[in-house]
Amino acid sequence: MTATRLDGKALGQTMRAEVAAEVAARVAAGKSRPGLAAVIVGDNPASHVYVRNKHKACTDAGLATWVHTLPATTTQAELLALVARLNADPAVHGILVQLPLPKQIDEDAVLRAVTPAKDVDCFHPENVGLLAVGHPRYYxxxxxxxxxxxxxxxxxxxxxxxxxxxxxxxxxxxxxxxxxxxxxxxxxxxxxxxxxxxxxxxxxxxxxxxxxxxxxxxxxxxxxxxxxxxxxxxxxxxxxxxxxxxxxxxxxxxxxxxxxxxxxxxxxxxxPMTITMLLVNTLAAAEHIDG
CATH class of the missing domain: 3.40.50.720 (NAD(P)-binding Rossmann-like Domain)
Known part of the structure; x- marks a missing residue:
């Protein structure tokens, strides 16, 4: 027996094309373009690769996307201030804070600071709770x-x-x-x-x-x-x-x-499926926030 290959790269491309078509139809109807803001703190090479891949996937699917790169010396207060600005920005529908964070920053405090409606990673306790009771805002x-x-x-x-x-x-x-x-x-x-x-x-x-x-x-x-x-x-x-x-x-x-x-x-x-579902969630967030 040789196992059938569950090809996430091919399926991801198919689903990203589906997202791109929905985004194009949404924009053509005069609605907002879904937007994802990614935040990366420090110089972790793997984190930079992940964020770069996510940024490219968003661009290819027609989403608006921004990457905020902060130095490893960033304080928790500085990071929380950036999250607050992104929470208030109407062009941003999803906020992704790339983990891990430097040791001087409390990851839990930062994840809780992201407004649940823009928590497209589904890490906020409110979204985890909605998932637990079978009424997920996002997966x-x-x-x-x-x-x-x-x-x-x-x-x-x-x-x-x-x-x-x-x-x-x-x-x-x-x-x-x-x-x-x-x-x-x-x-x-x-x-x-x-x-x-x-x-x-x-x-x-x-x-x-x-x-x-x-x-x-x-x-x-x-x-x-x-x-x-x-x-x-x-x-x-x-x-x-x-x-x-x-x-x-x-x-x-x-x-x-x-x-x-x-x-x-x-x-x-x-x-590849993880990145694809991030696009799905950002589109869902735009529909949830802006209609």
């Missing part, structure tokens, strides 16, 4: 990307047993909420699945993972999911992005491709 980008990577490739999670290895606030926990919830008009990315959250301290992690029809690896540990942990014919989504010997590797061992029915690659799987 968090990476979990939403995972959902579409599955559903649009014919692997609807409804009725399936899903195991998520990882319990972060960015991926594991919000993805579990989404996939366990009932699918409704207000919650179209509800998964209707039976969901288990596991992690690297789970007793007999292999046995837990082998129960999965769909296995999502989001632990942030290189190659933590090995072939013997995967039930033959399972669908595996690799959310990991780890640097190992100068190479980008996922949380899934390469040998899983010989066991799984389908597998997302690293790179080229979930990563």
């Amino acid at each position: 968090p980008c990476t979990p939403h990307g995972v959902f579409h990577l599955l559903a649009r490739n014919g692997f609807d999670p409804a009725g399936k047993e899903v195991v998520i290895v990882g319990r972060s606030n960015i991926v594991g926990k919000p993805l579990a909420l989404m996939l366990a919830q009932k699918r409704t008009a207000a919650n179209p990315a509800g998964g209707d699945a039976t969901v288990t959250i596991a992690h690297t301290r789970t007793a007999d992690l292999t046995a837990v993972c082998r129960r999965a029809d769909i296995l999502v690896a989001a632990a942030g540990v290189p190659r933590v999911v090995t072939p013997e942990m995967v039930r033959p014919g399972a669908v595996v989504v690799d959310v990991g992005t780890n640097s190992m010997d100068g190479k980008l590797v996922g949380d899934v061992h390469e040998g899983v491709a010989a066991v799984a029915a389908a597998l997302s690659p690293v790179p080229g799987g979930v990563g």
Whole structure:
């Protein structure tokens, strides 16, 4: 068996074209052009690559986009002042503060400072709460990307047993909420699945993972999911992005491709989908804020 490739790059391009068409129609109707402001603090090379990719994706889809680059010495007060200005700017519908931030800045305080209507990362507690009760304002980008990577490739999670290895606030926990919830008009990315959250301290992690029809690896540990942990014919989504010997590797061992029915690659799987869902959320924010 050789796993089918869950190609996030190709699907991302398809969905970005859909966003571009909606943006063009919106602007042609005389409505506001969706706008995303990204803020990056310091000189983290990976962060600069991420923001550059997001900026290009916005431009290609016809969104207005701005990048605010601040020095590593920026104080928390200075960053909060910039966030306040972006909150008040009617041209800005989405605000993205790239993490991590320098150690002198309280990340939680900054994320809470972004007005919830412009929180297109879905990190603000208000938006997390709306997600938890099944009435999301926006979906968090990476979990939403995972959902579409599955559903649009014919692997609807409804009725399936899903195991998520990882319990972060960015991926594991919000993805579990989404996939366990009932699918409704207000919650179209509800998964209707039976969901288990596991992690690297789970007793007999292999046995837990082998129960999965769909296995999502989001632990942030290189190659933590090995072939013997995967039930033959399972669908595996690799959310990991780890640097190992100068190479980008996922949380899934390469040998899983010989066991799984389908597998997302690293790179080229979930990563492009995360950026795509940011565009989706910025468009949704413009519709929410301006109509």
